[in-house]
Amino acid sequence: MATLQSLDLQRRSATSGTPPAARKTLEVAKLIDVSKCIGCKACQVACMEWNDLREEVGEVTGVYDNPHDLSPATWTLMRFTEWDNPDTGNLEWLIRKDGCMHCSDPGCLKACPAPGAIVQYSNGIVDFVSENCIGCGYCVKGCPFNIPRISKADNKAYKCTLCSDRVAVGQAPACVKACPTQALVFGSKEDMIAHGEERVADLKSRGYDKAGVYDPAGVGGTHVMYVLHHADKPPIYAGLPLAPKISPLVEMWKGLTKNVGLLGIGFAAVFGFMHYVVNGPNRVSDEDEQAAAKLKGDGT
Amino acid sequence: MTGSHYRDEPTTVSRYSAAARVNHWVTAASLILLALSGLALFHPSLFFLTGLFGGGEYTRIIHPWIGLVLLVSFAGLFLRFWRLNLWERTDNVWLGRVRAVLAGREEELPEVGKYNAGQKLVFWGMSILIIVLFVSGVGIWRSQYPFLRETLGIVIPIDQQRLAVLVHALAAIGAILIWIVHVYAALWVKGTVRAMMRGSVTGGWAWRHHRRWLREEVGARTPRRPAE
Ligand code: HEM
Numbered sequence: 347m348a349t350l351q352s353l354d355l356q357r358r359s360a361t362s363g364t365p366p367a368a369r370k371t372l373e374v375a376k377l378i379d380v381s382k383c384i385g386c387k388a389c390q391v392a393c394m395e396w397n398d399l400r401e402e403v404g405e406v407t408g409v410y411d412n413p414h415d416l417s418p419a420t421w422t423l424m425r426f427t428e429w430d431n432p433d434t435g436n437l438e439w440l441i442r443k444d445g446c447m448h449c450s451d452p453g454c455l456k457a458c459p460a461p462g463a464i465v466q467y468s469n470g471i472v473d474f475v476s477e478n479c480i481g482c483g484y485c486v487k488g489c490p491f492n493i494p495r496i497s498k499a500d501n502k503a504y505k506c507t508l509c510s511d512r513v514a515v516g517q518a519p520a521c522v523k524a525c526p527t528q529a530l531v532f533g534s535k536e537d538m539i540a541h542g543e544e545r546v547a548d549l550k551s552r553g554y555d556k557a558g559v560y561d562p563a564g565v566g567g568t569h570v571m572y573v574l575h576h577a578d579k580p581p582i583y584a585g586l587p588l589a590p591k592i593s594p595l596v597e598m599w600k601g602l603t604k605n606v607g608l609l610g611i612g613f614a615a616v617f618g619f620m621h622y623v624v625n626g627p628n629r630v631s632d633e634d635e636q637a638a639a640k641l642k643g644d645g646t
Numbered sequence: 647m648t649g650s651h652y653r654d655e656p657t658t659v660s661r662y663s664a665a666a667r668v669n670h671w672v673t674a675a676s677l678i679l680l681a682l683s684g685l686a687l688f689h690p691s692l693f694f695l696t697g698l699f700g701g702g703e704y705t706r707i708i709h710p711w712i713g714l715v716l717l718v719s720f721a722g723l724f725l726r727f728w729r730l731n732l733w734e735r736t737d738n739v740w741l742g743r744v745r746a747v748l749a750g751r752e753e754e755l756p757e758v759g760k761y762n763a764g765q766k767l768v769f770w771g772m773s774i775l776i777i778v779l780f781v782s783g784v785g786i787w788r789s790q791y792p793f794l795r796e797t798l799g800i801v802i803p804i805d806q807q808r809l810a811v812l813v814h815a816l817a818a819i820g821a822i823l824i825w826i827v828h829v830y831a832a833l834w835v836k837g838t839v840r841a842m843m844r845g846s847v848t849g850g851w852a853w854r855h856h857r858r859w860l861r862e863e864v865g866a867r868t869p870r871r872p873a874e
């Protein structure tokens with residue numbers, strides 16, 4: 347069922363029960379160290395190159411963000427924030443590489459109604475399979491990070507694939523390959539957490555005592571993680587969610603509503619059938635007809 | 647509509663005009679198509695229903711447009727029937743004796759006008775749910791977001807979209823449940839379907855189920871008032 351023979355599926359949208367994986371795969375992750383990022387956008391360009399994406403020429407909105415939002419043709423985007431640090435009085439220039447976080451508990455996959463339009467490989471990558479996508483936009487509603495975008499051209503959902511095609515053949519994602527400062531690194535999730543902790547220790551020793559790794563538990567952890575110098579305030583990094591999790595509205599919609607709803611409908615149909623079996627049809631009798639005829643006769 | 651009648655050929659009473667019947671069946675067809683196409687996206691086990699509409703993408707595209715047909719068509723039914731569906735005191739009595747209704751012991755019920763309390767609840771329930779389905783449906787009609795933004799200046803925040811899709815799913819379940827009650831009642835009470843097929847019912851049907859309406863139709867003054 348996998349789209350790539352070399353990758354096993356762990357989850358599949360709109361599918362109850364996923365077959366066990368044939369192999370044991372290493373969980374992978376990308377680590378984005380914002381403290382090392384110089385905002386050169388090499389990763390953004392590499393992403394366009396590898397995935398053959400060309401954003402339309404847009405308009406300048408007065409900031410460095412270019413284009414100014416993710417789109418079906420922009421799967422990763424550098425977001426720049428000027429932040430006045432109230433504790434030090436310094437103006438800090440925060441740069442965050444935005445894109446799909448590859449959640450362990452992906453809201454898009456949970457929301458999607460089309461079987462196999464969204465899959466999660468056993469290595470943790472969440473991927474869209476355009477062939478199965480019907481363009482409803484439910485994934486947009488499911489995502490806690492506001493990532494998927496629907497193309498106007500083909501009405502399919504697009505986002506970062508974590509270069510699943512490259513990873514499948516043992517290559518690091520294109521963005522990682524292009525990064526000149528090693529602000530982006532890729533490897534097993536375990537190694538990336540360990541590396542992140544080293545970076546955090548280093549940042550703390552240099553006065554960033556709130557530094558930390560961003561691997562939010564609300565979505566079961568992510569396969570794209572950040573090292574943040576102000577890990578206590580993720581939202582200052584262009585609105586990175588403080589405690590992301592799948593919206594309770596989405597959980598309710600996709601959880602209780604579906605099963606109780608279908609059960610209710612089935613129950614009503616069975617109840618009707620049984621009522622008929624027990625009571626038989628409600629028929630008009632001859633006496634009814636005669637009474638009506640009499641009434642009609644009298645009434646004229 | 648008078649004249650002679652034979653014992654074995656019952657008198658008939660006209661119940662629905664041709665226009666009302668056409669209006670009803672357009673509504674019925676669109677509601678059924680909406681339920682099928684909606685349920686296809688509602689639950690993975692029903693995704694196969696998208697095959698009826700030419701696949702998942704076509705199902706997604708066509709569903710909201712059928713919704714617009716339903717809205718207009720149901721509005722027609724609403725204008726035709728709302729007056730006759732106004733709640734009356736006898737409706738409470740009827741509802742209180744719902745056991746007798748289910749057992750088919752109609753002699754224990756007050757005389758009923760053109761619609762009984764059950765039919766009125768179906769009418770008002772559907773009226774409310776169709777409005778809710780329309781509003782929430784537009785709220786998740788992604789391909790029309792640019793239209794909403796450009797013509798009405800409406801941009802729907804993500805949490806309202808999430809709420810809309812939840813409300814839409816709940817309202818759809820409600821509407822389908824009401825539909826089951828409606829269809830079952832029509833099948834259970836023999837002689838009802840012809841009202842919507844041919845436009846008329848037999849006098850006996852009207853006498854048994856809607857006696858007050860029959861009296862009004864034949865213009866007779868009721869000698870006894872219905873039990874209250
Ligand atoms: C009255 C106008 C209606 C409009 C504008 C409307 C619109 C929509 C839209 C836009 C969707 C999302 C999928 C898509 O893009 O096609 C949807 C889903 C759905 N609709 Fe409707 N709809 C309407 C009426 C109805 C009715 C009458 C029913 C059922 C009796 C219904 C049942 C559903 C269901 C079950 C879903 C799937 C919800 C889910 O995925 O949980 N809809 N509708």
Ligand code: SF4
Nearest residue numbers: 458479480482483485
């Ligand atoms: S737009 Fe495509 S990927 Fe997104 S939820 Fe709908 S079918 Fe799934």
